[in-house]
Amino acid sequence: MGKIVVSTNVSLDGVVQDPDGQEGFKLGGWFDQFTGEDRDAWAEILTDEALRAEALLLGRRSDEWFASRWLDRSGEWADKLNTMPKYVVSTTLEQPRWGAGAVLSGDVVAEVAKVKQEVEGEIVVYASYQLVRTLIEHGLVDELRLFVFPVVLGRGERLFDGIDDKLPLRLVGVRNIGVGLTFLNYEIAA
Template sequence: MRKLKVAAFMTLDGVVEDPGGFGERQDGGWSLPFFDDEARRSAIDELATCDTFLTGRVTYEILSKAWSANTGEYAERLNAMSKLVVSTTLAGPLDWNARVLEGEAADAIAALKRQQGKDIVVYGSATLVRTLLRHDLVDEFRISVFPLVLGGGKRLFPEGTEQARLTLVSAKALASGVTALTYRNR
């Protein structure tokens, strides 16, 4: 069975999207100053274990514009991956090797996990992540905690999020000050 991995960049105060939102921050916002060679290598290694990228509409629209024309090892791996977009408003065909996920999201993703293949990764898409967690579909969280406090913005786990008990698999301090945490769900 394939694992579903949530990968997120998060500030020390739990923010995954700054108050300006992604649309305001096409430059990568607060995470870029910390994205050094070590972080880049870690991201490339993470993609090597996955063949499917699952995302919501907003994240798809942002990342497809930002990455589809990029080159380099990370961009090439990301661009080659099959992408499934959870959306009730998008209609195909989509660019960037993507298609809209058909049917009820939780059922379709549960069926996808039962298929043969490498793991599935989710980037961004905080609302989708909470839906996946609520339906017990997340196997692993890969959270990169940045040494930064923004004091406001969108949180991955806002008040009212379903409780989840996680097991720490690994913790690694990067030279940039970022801490890479991997938690298993259950």
Template sequence: MGRIVLSVFTTLDGVIENPHEWAFGFVSEDSMQAGLDQIRAARALLLGRVTYEGFAASWPSMTDEVGYADAMNNLPKYVVSTTLTEATWNNSTIIDADAAARIEALKKETDGDILVFGSAALVRWLLRQNLLDEMRLAVYPVLAGRGARLFDGDSTDSVDFAGLRLAGTQAFSSGVVLLTYEPTGEGLADPGAARRAAEANAKG
């Protein structure tokens, strides 16, 4: 049985947009090794359309000495989109209908991690569908001030409330901290429960 695992870079104020502007000043040997171990343990990638298109435009031409690029280019890739008509990146499949059922089937037939990079809208949907098994948040010691956030309460598809369990922490020499959480399922069946409870408590 496979696990769907989110891996994302985020600033301390929750911004995940344009990590190239704030992340690469914090590269360290231990963080690079963690990333390499992660991709080696993966058996597939699951991506939203925007992230997929960005990766497909850059990764095919990349090479490195440790095999990270080869893994990215050779792993099976599944892109969830109702608008994408062609997926040209090597070993790619479009999931355009019955996404929940197809992803559940993918988990059952995969022995290992199914990695999700970025793909904020997809992550929120996976969380609401109880399909997300683990969240790995690499928190960078910077404040972006503005930019898209993984969980934005103002977005139309925001997650109202979801309980998480801390499954692990790892501090890298660069100052980046990797926080690993597992969704508990709490609140997802009734996303308004936490808000109603808070409002009731506030009223005394």
């Protein structure tokens, strides 16, 4: 059975909106602004994560975003991401844009639960925040890996916006990344 892992960048106050500044959010662009000299250490952790993963689970917009930025890259990290099977949740796509995989277009919860049964190992979710919230609400997420950036934005879409119930977590790891980032690793408590 697979393990669904949400891996994402967040501000200290949990904002995930517009990290690259391309969505027009007034406070967007915080990723580049606050990564600085920590980028190499951040990339090393994500490369290791990708090399261990068996598949990616994404929403349609995330699939498009990653395809536009990764398909022309090469190297160990890019090669793994570009060739890894992708499961894309969408009612409009026929094929994932970011390489090989399948589109999940029916009952999201049932289809993701089926993928979780069929895939052995880690199924990583990048971005795809609406999907993440649905998966959390239905008990399908096993682990959260949060790269916390040293900035408070005060407003914007937060990772856990709209979650209707408590989400008990168990801290399984914390480490400093470079001089400004913090990596928090939580398992979802039963």
